[in-house]
Amino acid sequence: MITKSIKYVLATGLVCCGISTTMISCSNVLDEQPRSTYDPSFFNTPTGIEGGLTALYAHLRYFYGNGYYLNTLETGTDEYTYAQSADGNFKDADLSGAGSVTPNSTVAGGAWNELFSNINTCNGIIENGTAANLSDALLAEAYFFRAFDYFILVQTYGGVPLDLGNGKLKFNTTTNRTSVRNTVPEVYEVIFDDLEKAVADLPENPRLTGTATKNVARLYLSKAYLTYAWWLENPNNIPTYPECSRDASKAQSYFQKAFDMAKTAIENPGPYGLMPTFYDVNVAKNDRNKEIMLYADHSENEKFGNGGSGYGYGSGGSPDNFAYWMETWNYTEITALAPSGDRKINPVQRETIQGLGRPWTRMAPVADAFLEGGVWEDDVKAIDSRYDATFTLRYHSNTGKPGANAGAWVYGANGMKVNSGEVYFSFVDEATAGAIDWTPTKAMIKVGDKSEEQEVTGFNFGKLPGRADFVRSVKNISRKCYPINWKISISRTDTDNSYNNMVNGGSPRPWSVAKFSEFYLIAAEAAVKLGKNADAYNFVKVLRERAGKQTFSMNDNTAVAIDNSAAMIAATPNPITIDFILDERSREFWGEGYRWFDLVRTQKWAERASVYHIAGNGYTDKDLKEVHRDIPAGYYIRPIPQGQLDGMEMSPEEKDAYQNPAYR
Secondary structure: OOOOOOOOOOOOOOOOOOEEEEEOOOOOOEEEEEOOEOOHHHHHOHHHHHHHHHHHHHHHHHOOOOHHHHHHHHEOOOOEEEOOOOOHHHHHHHOOOOOOOOOOOHHHHHHHHHHHHHHHHHHHHHHHHOOOOOOHHHHHHHHHHHHHHHHHHHHHHOOOOOEOOOOEOOOOOEOOOOOOOOOHHHHHHHHHHHHHHHHHHOOOOOOOOOOOOHHHHHHHHHHHHHHHHHHHHOOOOOOOOOOOOOOHHHHHHHHHHHHHHHHHHHHOOOOOOOOOOHHHHHOHHHOOOOOEEEEEOOOOOOHHHHOOOOOOOOOOOOOOOOHHHHHOOOHHHOOEEOOOOOOEEOOOOOOOOOOOOOOOOOEEEOHHHHOOOOOOOHHHHHHOHHHHOOEEOEEEOOOOOOOOOOOOEEEOHHHOEEEOOOEEEEEEOOOHHHHOEOOOOEEEEEEOOEEEEEEOOOOOOEEOOOOOOEEEEHHHOEOOOOOEEOOOOOOOOOOOOOOOHHHHOOOOOOEEEEEOOHHHHHHHHHHHHHOOHHHHHHHHHHHHHHHOEEEEEOOOOEEEEEEOHHHHHHOOOOOOOHHHHHHHHHHHHOOOOOHHHHHHHOOOHHHHHOEEEEEOOOOOOOOOEEEEOOOOHHHHOOOOOHHHHHHOOOOHHHHHHHOOHHHO
């Protein structure tokens, strides 16, 4: 990891009032640290430049790994809805009537309030770097991050300001309370220029583990070309703001640029490449592997360098990596009958192992993804290893762990014993669901001097013949009980995994921001738009072949030797379509914060996410209900945060005109 620990510093300068902000939990309030002036001489020294460059990487922790930012990119899509314990942040994002997106929502502020201060840091480094004898390669890191941040902003809000107060792309040293939004093409012009310079000047290999390289810049340049091409084409007439003309005739040239850039990166991988299996990419012991090109870094040992609490109860705010909490249901509420018969215990308790961790029950996957026609339908589950290496589907009893205060076994389904380490509860596929017996499981238990029949668990779990584990079908996913996203969850090596408070803290794992595998899907998507089906098929084929290979079953916790690559290729459609590309992107990047951008880019959000199915809020709820979302075209860009508008010294009419039209 990058070991220099200069905290997210100094060169802040948001458009409205120069504030550095951090998203925090449980409210729409932002933790603001006002600044009025900044000394530009800071960037005239090697120490200042070094601190600024370190801050560029540190700033990633303030949104990647933040659960409320992840919510804005997943809830309301065809991957996630709000879960049983969700507050208004998550219900707002769902657009299903339980809440609403307004300029005061965290949905509005997540990106805006973090990125402009970092852009100003980039401006300061670029503006003063030459005088400080900064090399072109180091300057290129600032160019990369300025483009990186503007790319997030333009996708999220439409056109955004390029002038932070002292002129276009100038370092801003004083509070500025007026602002003018540039158009989308004007912002993309800066993004392209900065990333093209970064590709030219960055090294092939990172100067430190995790720093920017040519191929990192190529990834974002190819994705920016691709996104702008879609914006120019505008197939579903999605409005933009500020209003400006689009020349659809230029779209093909940008699709071609995206294709060429991604293809060049694949052919010149440098230190990057695909891991042998999908499990190898995402298992914690392989963090910072060759497929992960950029990450918001954390570690177990550098508490100060992590910038967050790292230990103990956990802050529920940046820069901690706590996003996985949101996609984790409260499995610790499962009860099981202990052998003595006089008490029920929790057979699956919190552990600092990947696939469990701290539950918050804020985001639940929609059931549609697991049913016939979904990205994880049964035919996919049978041959695609990504299913096993994405979700915690089997929950092992851990009553034998230190501090569990339980016996060696508990009663399971069909009155059978479940020993510590054995599976107590499982999610099963749709086809198997037809055999589930939903009648309560009871057992004759000796209590004192007499025997009596007791229900083994109070949960609405089913059972299958001859199996000791209770089961629930993916057809019965509810807002209370659903598969956990295994990929992003906690893992620690510095504990004995007993029931200690470390499990409540933020994860010490790095958050994967960019993956080499995305080049293949960018190239394939561009190829579809260019009518190059053979190329699209070949790029998709690479990832699907890998997805068929499995050397370890995460849910069974055992080594395997499975090769379904031929079956995966046979199941690949030909020709490739944009909808199939979106399915593949979901299988590769499920729950990692890609989805809203993918659906907005391709203008498929309303088509793919307007209707979903899920069961209710209780453990006894298992029957799916249909839910409708209202996704108007104007919501394809987010509202400008109310705090931004409140901080500007402009007339009410000017502030109204500054806001995106759908939210006025």
